[in-house]
Amino acid sequence: MVNPSEKLAVKGSKKTASDALVRVRAMQEEAMQRQQDTAAPDQRITAQLPLWPEVVRGVPNSLLRTALFTIGKGHEKVKTRTLLASTTDIELRFSGDRFNQHDLDVWEMLLHLARLQPLGDEVRFSTYSLLKALGRGTGKTQREQLKNEIARLQGGVVEITWKKDRKTFSGQLVGNAYRDEVTKRQVVILNESLLRLYDDGHTHIDWARRKALKSSLARWLHGFYASHAVAYPYKVETLHGLCGSATQQLRNFRQILKIALDDLGLFIIKGGQRHSLDLFLRRTSLMEGMPMSPVNSILGIRDLVVQRVERHRDIHVWASPAKRLACIHCQQGSVRIKATHQRTLKHTRQGNQLMVLHLAVPKYHCLDCNRYFRHRFAGIRPRRRATEAYRLEVFEAHDGGVSQRQLTRTHRIGSATVERWYQSFIKQRVSELSGRSCPQVLGIDEHFFSRKKGYATTLVDLKHHKVFDVVLGRSEASLRSYLKRLPGREHVRVIVMDLSETYRRIAQEYFPNAMIVADRFHVVRLVNQHFLKLWQQHDPEGRKNRGLLSLMRRHHWKLSSVQKERLHQYLAQEPVLQALYFAKQQLNGFLVMKHLKAKRAKQLLPKFLALIRQFEQSPAKALAATLTSWLEPIVRMWRFTKSNGITEGFHTKMEMLSRRAYGFRNFENYRMRVLAQCGWNGVINRV
Known part of the structure; x- marks a missing residue:
């Protein structure tokens, strides 16, 4: 860099052209240095793969339109920089053992795992989980096959030249890898240079559809056609070369092609020489690679536009509505934005990082009815600092046995908040179940609640193996008010109980159409x-x-x-x-x-x-x-095979719930927890 003293070396009012040139060069160098200093941190943040939804896999178009991943079963070793078949706008050279569609499956999964973190960071996974995600077995043979596939992806050198831009990528699809044979966990590092492959566009491959395809040619056709934005016809000879088929006779390849297209659900050979992609692309919905925003699928909130993403301790996402809403009062579209304020909400966990949303919420003014309202987002309730998805995530974790203390560490919320959210979802579900009718096969038994309040009566649906309800007391006087308002008492056909005179009198009086069966x-x-x-x-x-x-x-x-x-x-x-x-x-x-x-x-x-x-x-x-x-x-x-063994089993589970909570004083809290753990499957429908 030029010293400022050198730039002002010429004194006087007249400056020569050479002095001006020196001063201009110095200013250019200072500007370039400032640009490099300010661009370094941004480059670290944005060195990340594009985001795509969970149900698809993002693959660069340039790799799907070549013979890099063949349909063959073998792995022939080719010479250094061997020219492979590709479309006319790409030149592909390869060194190493040839890849096939199984290698592409593994690479797609590694890209999918790495998309939520910067490239160059360690991608950690277990061998078992990766094999299950690939739809394979978990035996020794499959584990060795996975090792070989990762090794091939490490060893093969890919060289792609885009003829139009005159740019070339050369490198390995997988960088370093580490494997622990004791814990069966692996670490893979994808190089930052892979981001260059996405400059030419990428395709969203429907993962479930790809796994359902049987033949390798069908998988290759699925990815190849999906990478095209518009329909374009190809000769059968061209497809034969692009897919890397080892079939020598073209007529034999046509037969294989027919089978693969039939596997895709279509039979579209036309004239023996060409096949049209119009009907194929339109009816098989393979245009997943067309430009689309994956934000809605990843965040779970519709109609959002992401301005920027920063990843530090947490993942911070700044977003705003994609379009204006119609007036919620008069349903007219003539609204203007009067003001905008920002809401900060916790929204699920990606890996081991918390995602924080910074939403720009407009305040609208309707020009027709002259009323004001704020933008409403699906899955976000007013005046709450967490999305419904985040609250539901905490509920399901706590319902699955994760303690409140552990949730305060992982989700950074208080234990009182965990209990409040848990009670909120339980009350919502219990209120939905409150109006249900009595089961046809009912089990009645008592269990001990506390020394102060005594015993409680358990009503169990023996047909579906669920606790119907828990009521405090075991005498007819304490249960009278509950039994009188119990809906569907006349529909009960069988009641199973022990040899209790109290419960027999209750069954005869309040369930007149039921037959009593002794346990x-x-x-x-x-x-x-x-x-x-x-x-x-x-x-x-x-x-x-x-x-x-x-x-x-x-x-x-x-x-x-x-x-x-x-x-x-x-x-x-x-x-x-x-x-x-x-x-x-x-x-x-x-x-x-x-x-x-x-x-x-x-x-x-x-x-x-x-x-x-x-x-x-x-x-x-x-x-x-x-x-x-x-x-x-x-x-x-x-005659009847039902017994109260199911009820006694639930009593054991209730005792464990009470012990885990160090006892209950409030019976209503105890009832809510029992119904949550024993009365339904604990899953809130995400509708």
Whole structure:
């Protein structure tokens, strides 16, 4: 740089032409230096791939219109700077092992992972996740194939010359790579020079459609045609060269081409020599590469225009509405912008970075009705500092088990905010479920809530395995007001319960059309409890033997021969106890029966009643009285397979919820959390 003292070396009023030239050169050098100093940080920020939606993959047009990624299965090694087939406006030379469509799949996925961060940064992923995203298996063979494909992308040198601009790109599609065999995680670095490939335009490839295509030629045709903005006919010979087919005979290639086009859903060979792309492009919607804004799909907010993006600790996006709205009062379009203010909102996480939106919100004045209103965005509620997508992200994470403390670290919000957002979504969902009708198959049982408030009653939809509701109390008086306003009580057909007189009275009074079915587990447990009590009366010392206790509790058909012999030796010494034991086993044999047809049940019923009458003449009179009182619900167990095992499982889950929250004092909060975790699938529909 020229010293300022040198620029003013000539004194006097007259300056020579050479002195003026020196001064001009010095000013030019200073301007160039200032431009380089100010451009350095911007270049660091903008060295990033273009953004595209999640459902597509962005690929440079220049690579899709050449034979770089062939349709062959092999990987022939070519000489240095071998000229490959390409369209007339591009010259392609290649060195290394030839690429195929499988290599293109891997490269598209690496570009997709790297699009949200600056080029040159590490792209981290697990081998398993990448293979699943590619739609492949996760075995050893597929893992080795992935290693080879990344190695080929590293080793191949691509040289592309755009004849019109007389510019050339030369480099590797994948830079450095690192792999940890212990954790199965990989790191890939894409060079910043790849951004030059996107100067000529890029194409949005429909990823789901590409994966659904079977043949490599169909995939190549899909990408090749999508890179064209307008329909253009090609000869079959030209396609044969551009796709890198190893088929020697052109007639054989035509047959393969027909199959590939049929895989794409069309059969468009015309005249044997040329095929028209008009119908193909129009009916297969392959013009994904036409200019479009991916902001709506990425941000999830319609009609936005992004001014700039900065990536530091967070991703800051400045955006404004793409068009003016019609008046929300009179629906007229004659509105003017009176003022604009900026809203700053948290909006989802991209990778491990928080995205912050800076929205320019216009205030409109309607010239027809003379009223004012502000621009409204889909997914953004008034006076909130986070979008609905961000709030929903926090809700789903907390509902999935992530603690409030962890969410305060990752999403940078307070624990009270997490609870408030969670309650908001739960109340919204519970209010939607509040008007639903009672299930046809209902399970009723009690569980303990707190020492202060006592027990609560659980109502379970046994058909769909969901908790219908939780009500505080277990007596008829405490449940009366709730049951009276319960909609659809008359539609309940089956109620499963334990041997509770309170719940039986409730079912008979408030569910008049329902049949009561006893829970099999509780009936068998009742029989065992009565038998153990009689055993205690006849032989207190034998009752204390834990080995005999285990044998007495089990079903006789589940004992081994050694266990049966040991048990019989003991029962031989106690004749009364032996008779009670075999009577209990016979009774349990009746109780565990299920899937019986009506005819078979009628045949077994007299035998079952005769056995109960035998118990009436034995020391187990109380057991016989209970079985007689619950005879119909017990016999219905033979016909209905539903039990309260689902309800007991939900009680275990409720206990875990209470323990994770260190107990609940407010029953309504407890009910909301139970309905969130056990009453529905926890997914809020994004409509």
